[in-house]
Amino acid sequence: MGTRGFLIIRCAGRFFVYYNHFDSYPEGLGDAIVQEIPLEPQKYQEWLASMRAAYSNLAQQYETQCLLVNGRKDSVRERRATSFLAVDDRLEFTPTQARISDVNFWCIEWIYTLDLDRELFGVDNSIYFQLSKVPHDDSWIKYLGEDKHGRRVFTKRTPKEIIGTVEWKPQVNIQSKIRFTELDVKTVCLESLTPPSSDMPTHREAFLLSVFTAMSTAFKGFLDEHIIQWKADDFCFREVAFALLSLAAGEVNFVDPSSLNRNYKSEGYYLVPDRGPQNEQGLLPRFLYECHAPGVHPGAAPNNTAYWLGNVLVYLTARLDLIDVEETAIAQAVDTGLGQGSSSFYAMVFSVVDIILVHVETNDGSIEVRRSPMLNLFYFDDKNSGFVDGFRSRVTYSPQGVEAGSSKITATAFTAMIRFFEAALGSSITGTRSEIFPNEVLGLIMESSDLLTYKALEKVSPYCKKIGNHKFRLNDDYAVIENPFPNRFILKELDSGMRIVLDMDAGSVDSDSGESSYLELSSGEINNGVRLNLIVGHSVRKAIISHVSLFLPKATPRHPTYTEKVEMPIQEAFHYMGRLPSHCAEELASMILNMPSDIYPGGIENAWGSYISHLICGAAEPDCLYFPLQIMGAQWLGLLPPGYRQLRMNHLYCNGLHMFLRHPKNECPEEWEKTITHAISYLSHIEKTGDSFRHFVRGRPVIIAFGTKIKFYYYVHWCEGAPLSTTGSAYSVEIAARCVESEPRRRLVQLIPGEGPVDIKEPESREEFENWIKIFRDPSLTEWDPFTESQQPFGGEREY
DSSP states (O other): OOOOEEEEEEETTEEEEEEEOSOOSIIIIIHHHHHHSOSSHHHHHHHHHHHHHHHHHHHHHHHHHTSBOOSOOOSHHHHHHHSGGGTOTTBSSOOOSSOOGGGGGSOOOEEEEEETTTTEEEETTTEEEEGGGOOOTTGGGGGEEEOTTSOEEEOTTSOGGGEEOOOOOOOOOHHHHHHHHHHTOEEOOHHHHSOOOTTSOHHHHHHHHHHHHHHHHHHHHHHHHHTTTOOTTSHHHHHHHHHHHHHHHTOEEEEOGGGSBOTTGGGTEEEEEOOSTTOOEEEEEBTTOOOBOTTOOSSSSOSSSEEEETTEEEEEOSOTTSHHHHHHHHHHHHHHHHHTTOSSEEEEEEOSSEEEEEEEEEETTEEEEEEOOOEESSOOOTTTOSOTTSOOOOOOOOOTTOOTTOHHHHHHHHHHHHHHHHHHHHHHHTTOOOSSSOHHHHHHHHHTSOHHHHHHHHTTOHHHHHHHHHSEESSSSEEEEEEEETTEEEEEETTTOOEEEEEOSTTOOOTTTSOOEEEESOOOOOSSSEEEEEEEEETTEEEEEEEEEEEETTOOOSSOOOOOOOOOOOOOOOOOOSOOOHHHHHHHHGGGGSOOTTOOHHHHHHHHHHHHHHHHHTTSOTTOSOOOOOOEEOTTGGGSOTTOEEEEOOTTSGGGOEEEEEOGGGOSHHHHHHHHHHHHHHHHHHHHHSOGGGGTOOEEEEEEEETTEEEEEEEEOOOSOOOOOSSSOHHHHHHHHHTTOSSGGGGEEESSOSSSOEETTSHHHHHHHHHHHHHHTOSSSEEEETTTTEEEETTOOOOO
């Protein structure tokens, strides 16, 4: 087992997550990251610009070739081209705009973040150094500490000038603050704005509250980390806000995910099969992923921060914990409604974690504004937050005898939202009735309608609203009809009339059958019953929230299970597992000559590793089933530039051969130069700081390749001098002459001559290259000496 970690690079608002298996502690991966950051100001700016350019390019590729989904993809080539792995096949997850909670389920011990947007270096998503001021030489590690709650903190001796923050601090609009004073807003008791409706049965309200309770459990940790960073117009803020608001308004439905095409789940979306003859499949994005159809905006939420949901004006704002923001947001919400021509309206000022309910009435030119106290929908304090500098709730509403932040307070807040939406709808339809159909006929129409029509008719008249509330539709298959006990609901199958018991406390068990329907925080596959996931949004802009499920083990699926599997792209890398039988080894080695054009860099690494291992193992005895060869990938894969791969061997094998690999589509003179420069920088670094063999070895062979086109070098280590052979070959004379050069680039000597690369697909070039590998591959503990052109004892005394 290794010390597992993540390297996260944030750029262009996206999180690029790379997994690291070994040595992820601060002295390992952490310090390797820090050493990448230049100390000298000008070099730091050049490095920052280069990193931003590289990852902004990845972000643009992802947005243009992956997020736009045209439906099903019938060919492997098409699926590979549009996968997030085509952008960077080192990625563990799609590069979303927030670290979605799926990541939290990993056994990750250390997380490091290079935030290129805000110029920060983060440790465990908790503490942040200013990127240009991170101390080097391991000294930054001494500033890492933990508090009594086990949270990552800076130690008390940390210099303040190197500390950074991810907190977003809003600018207060002075004119809106003055406007708030002019409006003479009155704070009233919550009950006066949210009276319980006699027409709304308790089971609708209780059901929505139970779903919210599960959602809050699933997303509280996610909000704990991110809410202090978000602005109101950020994609994730708008999406989370819309999901919570839609649930409170009852504008949600549920779907059985087993009926969906789930092949593309890791890409961020499902496909909805059309059982028609064309077999077309519609798009259903996952919540907080941005996949979208052509001509459609990403996400399910409106693009604005002020919009109407039902009959309530929603005004989104971040940081209601700040009093100035609270006052200016109320004034701006009131003026937004008035500016749209509404004289009397309901408004909700919403910051995801806090809510203020507002009712506006105008009479003879005077404006009366009544508001509720600020309600905490999610509560964070120093005891329950996982972050020492995280968001902290401000409490303005706490009934006597009820502890701030308790589940009762948050339940009161969400219930108030439900009733506020209900009151707004009731106010708009009071006294209305159909001029065409009597109520009884409308009721029959609703009973036989699909979900979309059913919910539209709910808003027609008080009678229809009453029907919709008493039989709260989840979809076209199920409705909630009763709530006989707390957290227990009765569902009705609409076509059969069968009643199903649903217990909303996960883990509760039916005493008769030993199983019960329940709410769960899971989205795995099931073998029987029905699982229902929440959907928010309408028409072509929807999202499925798979973190919370209704599980009905006794129910029979109403739709066919989608079982078709397609081959999806996967990460590839080279893993040497000992000597293979000759026919397998030859088959793997032939991959190098048959690489498809759509291969990922990891596939190129695998092809080269297989090829080289086959060449080297050929030196072993034919009956030897295991050859002690070790070919490793890059020590810190996430720190390689995008599109680069590396294979390396220590000096016991093939003189410490190193390979720097690129995709052939990237080949051009500029990229050759960049790759050679990268290789020289790395080789020079390990010459000075590498493994314990570095003091004894003369140098190492180096392959730089774009696909099958290679340049083959010998990197000679610096020494005070070597005998200039008068009988040796031209390359040994050149190597001996170059070993005294102080500039590392001068010590990279080409072994296969020529201005351009050679292609090992050509038999002559491949034979020349393989002859060189045979020279270096001696399985005994010897090293090829480039000065004498002979095998010398490894680590032995030099004669020069």
